[in-house]
Amino acid sequence: MSVQTYASTTQPAIFKRSPMDTVKKAVLYILLSAAALALLFPLIFSLSLSLQGPTLAPNLVPDFSNLDWDAFPRAFRQAPLLGRWILNSFVVSIAVTLGQLITSALAAYALSNLRFKGKNLFFFLFLGTLMIPFEATLIPNYLTIVGLNWKDSYLGLVTPFLASGFGIFLLRQYFLTIPRELYEAAILDGCGHFRYLWSILLPLSRPALGTLAVYAFLNTYNQYYWPLLVTDSPEWRTTQVGITAFKSSEVTLYNMQMAGTLIVMIPTLVLLVIGQKQLVQGLTSGAVKG
Amino acid sequence: MAKSKSESPAMKLATAQEAVGARVTVAARAGVRKELWLALLYMAPALLLFLAFTYVPFFRSIWLSLNVTDPTGEISRFNGIDYYARVLNLDGSGRSEYLKSILTTVYFSLMVVPAGIVVAVALAVMAAVKLRGISLFRTIFTSTVAISVASASVIWALIYNPGIKMTAWLVDLLGLKTQGVLLDPATALPAVAFMTIWSNLGFNFIIVLAGIQAIPQDFYDSSRIDGASGWTTFRYITLPLLTPTLMFLVIITTINAFQAFTQFNVLIANEGPNGSTNVMVFSLFNAFFINNRYGFASAIAVVLFVVLLVLSLVQFKLIERRVHYQ
Numbered sequence: 001m002s003v004q005t006y007a008s009t010t011q012p013a014i015f016k017r018s019p020m021d022t023v024k025k026a027v028l029y030i031l032l033s034a035a036a037l038a039l040l041f042p043l044i045f046s047l048s049l050s051l052q053g054p055t056l057a058p059n060l061v062p063d064f065s066n067l068d069w070d071a072f073p074r075a076f077r078q079a080p081l082l083g084r085w086i087l088n089s090f091v092v093s094i095a096v097t098l099g100q101l102i103t104s105a106l107a108a109y110a111l112s113n114l115r116f117k118g119k120n121l122f123f124f125l126f127l128g129t130l131m132i133p134f135e136a137t138l139i140p141n142y143l144t145i146v147g148l149n150w151k152d153s154y155l156g157l158v159t160p161f162l163a164s165g166f167g168i169f170l171l172r173q174y175f176l177t178i179p180r181e182l183y184e185a186a187i188l189d190g191c192g193h194f195r196y197l198w199s200i201l202l203p204l205s206r207p208a209l210g211t212l213a214v215y216a217f218l219n220t221y222n223q224y225y226w227p228l229l230v231t232d233s234p235e236w237r238t239t240q241v242g243i244t245a246f247k248s249s250e251v252t253l254y255n256m257q258m259a260g261t262l263i264v265m266i267p268t269l270v271l272l273v274i275g276q277k278q279l280v281q282g283l284t285s286g287a288v289k290g
Numbered sequence: 291m292a293k294s295k296s297e298s299p300a301m302k303l304a305t306a307q308e309a310v311g312a313r314v315t316v317a318a319r320a321g322v323r324k325e326l327w328l329a330l331l332y333m334a335p336a337l338l339l340f341l342a343f344t345y346v347p348f349f350r351s352i353w354l355s356l357n358v359t360d361p362t363g364e365i366s367r368f369n370g371i372d373y374y375a376r377v378l379n380l381d382g383s384g385r386s387e388y389l390k391s392i393l394t395t396v397y398f399s400l401m402v403v404p405a406g407i408v409v410a411v412a413l414a415v416m417a418a419v420k421l422r423g424i425s426l427f428r429t430i431f432t433s434t435v436a437i438s439v440a441s442a443s444v445i446w447a448l449i450y451n452p453g454i455k456m457t458a459w460l461v462d463l464l465g466l467k468t469q470g471v472l473l474d475p476a477t478a479l480p481a482v483a484f485m486t487i488w489s490n491l492g493f494n495f496i497i498v499l500a501g502i503q504a505i506p507q508d509f510y511d512s513s514r515i516d517g518a519s520g521w522t523t524f525r526y527i528t529l530p531l532l533t534p535t536l537m538f539l540v541i542i543t544t545i546n547a548f549q550a551f552t553q554f555n556v557l558i559a560n561e562g563p564n565g566s567t568n569v570m571v572f573s574l575f576n577a578f579f580i581n582n583r584y585g586f587a588s589a590i591a592v593v594l595f596v597v598l599l600v601l602s603l604v605q606f607k608l609i610e611r612r613v614h615y616q
Contacts (some may be wrong), residue, residue: 029421032424035431043437046445102335103336106333107335110332111333114325114329115325122337129345132348132595133545134549139578139587139591140347141347193332224552225551243440243444258445264441269436283493
């Protein structure tokens, strides 16, 4: 069943801003629920598969009287490195997030508060990085990492992503909304630049920092291409590469595959629930603002 | 700085900010020279990282694409634009697999982009209504944004697996070949596209919902007073006011579709049946990582860069126009 089929029938019910009558409301709830169910199908599918034990012919609906939750702990035993992959992903994602926060805050401070010649040029240099796609730097970066002997190391996984053009732009825009009088008063009172940034500007910029943090963490955790290139030995894989290798390895049991996949999905799903506001802000900045 | 036609929106923004900040104290103006060094210090980490991992590699990619390399990535001889001629099938060899790969990428985008946006608009229009419990639906519709393409691909590989009887009824219903949709040249690319639409929905939904919520309520109020039907309101108010958002989404999802790699590598892991899923990024990966032809792979990368650059420039133009309208 395709989700598209809901499109044509929904609009009439919606735009009546008068109190909606019960029938229309009910229809809308049914449509919303059907869409939600269709959208969640792959997740329901994987949960259903992981609860049916090591069968090769699972059913769509599991036997509820005989659910086999053992696949989740067994996934860790069958793939002893699963825990290590999760650790790797966390180390890399946290390091990249912190790195982007630091480098972006520093650069954005210079671009928003300091006065110097050539500011536009530097601003362009930072924004220009957004125009260069990953693929256009991929091969030389790979050769660099190999040359530095950084394959199979956190250095190789983290370093290329420590600066972010998006992060600099986001924080610069936010810093500019903070009244300049505050800066002038602080500097007049003998407050140094770094102290002003650290103890005044950054605490005031928590929303923007939160947006950047959630966005950076999610993107890094979900990375696949780069970790695939720069990790050879299994213990250096991140979760994303690990679970896909899981798929093609000897562990072909469907329940384990699905349990492993669901386990590595948990951190980002939790992040989505607690950081939804920040995430939405991150994704929409630049999209709907004029 | 002088006003010129080539000024980008970002630049305009920057100069506007400059003008606002012009109410600057004499003391601060005297410090301009001193602050250059301070600014360089603050920007140094980002500048050095971008130099090392973005700008230098970018120009090195272009240089590599003009050379033949050995399997360690060392340049062995200058090759001119031969690789580009090969990619674009201008070398007279008649072997058009790379040109076909570009076309496959375009087909893939055409499958993913319009459908993905239509579904997102439908979901967002429903989810924009203020109802009890609507935030739960919004979270569900947003959820695929948190699910990595790699995880999604592992799940969809099983959904598409013909050995699993739970989806067998669907295969029968649609009259698909039982060897599996991913092994049939006619269905492999649409199957990957379908999974990609699902994977993109969360992002598309967020953008469209934000766009709808940015439309002032007054428009709807006056349309209701005029007695407009739901469809009329959608057609003449929501849709036109949503157009800039949708244009943005068209560009950004096209760029993403051109860069899609993970799902091809996990679901198909080769050029696909009869090369039917050999998109540009995958042929790049093949040349680069499997065959270690760094020079040639760089040429594909540069062609991809040019395509994406054109799309980005179109996007900048659109943003600029939107600013003028408001």
